Amino acid sequence: MRALPIAFLGLTLAACDTTPGETDRAFQASGEIIAMSGGAGGAGNACFTCHGLKGEGDGVSSPRLAGLDQGYLQKQMEDYASGLRPDDVMTRVARGLDPEARRIVAAWYAGLHAPPAGASAAPRPSIWLTGDTARGITACAACHGTEGQGAGAGQPIVARQPAAYTLEQIDRWKSGRRRNDPRSVMAAAVQHLTEEEAQAIAHWLSTQSPSSARAEASLARAASVAAAARPAASRETRRPARSDGG
Numbered sequence: 681m682r683a684l685p686i687a688f689l690g691l692t693l694a695a696c697d698t699t700p701g702e703t704d705r706a707f708q709a710s711g712e713i714i715a716m717s718g719g720a721g722g723a724g725n726a727c728f729t730c731h732g733l734k735g736e737g738d739g740v741s742s743p744r745l746a747g748l749d750q751g752y753l754q755k756q757m758e759d760y761a762s763g764l765r766p767d768d769v770m771t772r773v774a775r776g777l778d779p780e781a782r783r784i785v786a787a788w789y790a791g792l793h794a795p796p797a798g799a800s801a802a803p804r805p806s807i808w809l810t811g812d813t814a815r816g817i818t819a820c821a822a823c824h825g826t827e828g829q830g831a832g833a834g835q836p837i838v839a840r841q842p843a844a845y846t847l848e849q850i851d852r853w854k855s856g857r858r859r860n861d862p863r864s865v866m867a868a869a870v871q872h873l874t875e876e877e878a879q880a881i882a883h884w885l886s887t888q889s890p891s892s893a894r895a896e897a898s899l900a901r902a903a904s905v906a907a908a909a910r911p912a913a914s915r916e917t918r919r920p921a922r923s924d925g926g
């Protein structure tokens with residue numbers, strides 16, 4: 681009978697000794713559970729009810745989450761929770777989860793496939809690529825890529841988001857309600873954008889595919905546009921601080 685506890689101990693140790701692959705799977709499963717149940721926040725906060733079963737979004741006000749950058753998603757959850765990005769719905773949802781739960785649900789959505797592109801593709805507004813120096817508008821492509829595919833390091837994918845959602849974000853930056861952009865880059869970028877330009881951009885972005893081969897091919901081009909535009913962008917955002925001091 682003495683051998684029994686030792687055998688048990690062996691089993692327990694074997695169960696704890698999970699490979700990295702198994703840990704990843706357990707991790708993703710709990711992210712999925714939060715997405716489907718709302719986690720500690722309860723069923724009223726279940727992400728899928730607004731963001732879709734596959735994180736594809738509702739096509740109107742709830743953005744797609746599938747395939748967005750994990751770091752970006754996690755930052756948004758923290759910003760909703762802290763009030764830096766206040767929102768009637770999402771601030772409550774984010775505060776219903778602890779930081780660890782916010783991290784794993786972000787990781788789960790980042791791992792899902794982006795929804796495929798629709799059949800129609802709108803023409804790309806020229807201001808997206810060129811900006812307008814006369815009005816102090818930096819080219820959106822410098823930070824979001826030529827096709828809206830994002831440029832890594834916190835410069836998010838904006839392709840294939842609902843037009844109404846994109847317009848709402850532009851409005852919130854203009855009015856200062858959303859102010860979680862590092863160095864106010866977004867507030868500066870959209871300040872002088874006209875309503876027509878904002879609508880053309882939002883409509884075009886909603887028809888873009890972030891995962892298309894075309895987007896992949898344009899990554900290199902986007903990087904060079906970004907390199908060219910970066911000094912101008914930092915000058916633009918530093919200006920208000922300097923003029924304060926006279």
Ligand code: HEC
Nearest residue numbers: 724725726727730741742743753756757767769770773785
């Ligand atoms: C009742 C509807 C609803 C529920 C439930 C909900 N969301 Fe949202 N979510 C929204 C809306 C609406 C927005 C856009 C808010 C805004 O304009 O900032 C949003 C925005 C987001 C964003 C920002 C995405 C981006 O591209 O910036 C993230 C991340 C997010 N939600 C994650 C979640 C997660 C994770 C859950 C579940 C724990 C969840 N949401 C539950 C409606 C919802």
Ligand code: HEC
Nearest residue numbers: 818819820823834835838846849860861865866869881913
């Ligand atoms: C200098 C870099 C830079 C430029 C130029 C720029 N953006 Fe952004 N943009 C950002 C960053 C960084 C964020 C994410 C901020 C955050 O952490 O929430 C962002 C976020 C966004 C979002 C919100 C994405 C989401 O999922 O909620 C939209 C929409 C957007 N930008 C549109 C534009 C448009 C349109 C232009 C051109 C008029 C533009 N951006 C120019 C850096 C830039």
